[in-house]
Amino acid sequence: MLQSKLFSKTSKDISKDEVSLNAQLLTKAGLVDKSAAGVYNLLPLGWRVMKKIENIIREEMELVGGQELFLPTLHPKKNWEKTDRWQSMEEDLYKIKIGNVDKLVLGPTHEEVLVPLAKKFISSYKDLPQYVYQFQNKFRREKRVKSGILRTREFLMKDLYSFHADQEDLDNYYEKVKKTYQKIFQRCGIKDQTYLTYASGGTFAKYSHEFQTLTLAGEDLIYICDKCKVAINKEIIADQDYKCPVCGNTKLKKKKAVEVGNIFKLGVKFSKPFDLFYSKEDGQKELAVMGCYGIGLQRLMGSIVEIKNDERGIIWPISVAPFQVHLLELDPRDAQVKENAQKLYQILQQKGIEVLWDDRADKLAGAKFADCDLIGIPYRVVASKKTLKEGKYEIKGREEKDGQMVGLEELLKIVIGK
């Protein structure tokens, strides 16, 4: 991608109203832009990050047998009445009228659509288990949005739903997804800050589990057990019940965190209102047992930014970076330098490396370095008169202080080696 053609630009000054670090950095770097309170546009650079995150999640979902589908945003009112959430979630729902009458809901979650759908295909124990997931926008009528892209009214969510014949099968699958979630957050580069957190379990389980990422921008308070590397959400801590649910340790550390994912045993909460029965081997009818598993993608992206940054800008983990290499062409009016940069650009792309080539003719070196640090692509490669004279390129990792002069072979080794 030529930076001179990029849709977005970086900016030094952004609205003072944007106080959260994640939104400040993402806005300055040109990855997101706010269009209304709690509503953000994702610009090409930001969308590339989202796609990287999405692909990591998709790969892991496939590994646990998930089948991707796509359910509508608009949900029939009657489905929401059936679960009573038309009433009980009233404050969170965007209700859509046709004419003067409420007819539809902008989905805040998808059980109300998926369960009646599953009913059409699940009728025997032979049809179970089933695992389906999707990436879909969710709408929540938040009374107050906050923390940049961490709490918004519309956001992209991966939601996986599992259907099982019995509780034991759900329990086994639940544990599997728990491990998968840890792997996802590890692949996204926030493993060290993300804690498996015990939270309120609803009617069908003692606990649900959240994945809480430590950041001052978070709204949740969790208590961490250093021995077990797990945490417990403040919301389920009774007055003095400060002990680790795993080892009983009572010396827990209180920290602020943001919930980047959760897994939840639904039991028959939704199969019941929709009569999702299946026939057992003996012909008896039984309700299917369900689990649900969510990850908010913008929130995950924002959490990464909250953690991975310095005074100059964002520091993307290579797994989710919008590009792997930021090629800075200094001396852009020098034909030989341009040719040299062009050559490297093509070679890297042939090797499957994603490159943002700063070919802007009207920017001096300082401006290019500053933008490069702000956007936070893992490798900065400089092509200039200086590097050309030595027959080399300069490469520098985003977190390294100084670059090094390397030949093409060595450069490829560094960049592809990762």
Add this chain to the structure above:
RNA sequence: CGGAGUGUAGCGAAGCGGUUUAACGCGCCUGCUUUGGGAGCAGGAGAUCGGGAGUUCGAAUCUCCCCACUCCGACCA
């Protein structure tokens, strides 16, 4: 939804005890120069001062209503 605050050019931001060419910075356009940490000089374009109503000879500035955004709180399977 309660409390507090803020809306002036694409962005940031002065002016806000009424007088009229609404400053300045970033960005943008033109020209020349410059070229390894956000370049310099010269010229230029761009503003229904959030919207509406009112007070006044005269309103960005005062009053009222509305809207938007932000922060604190409550809420958040």
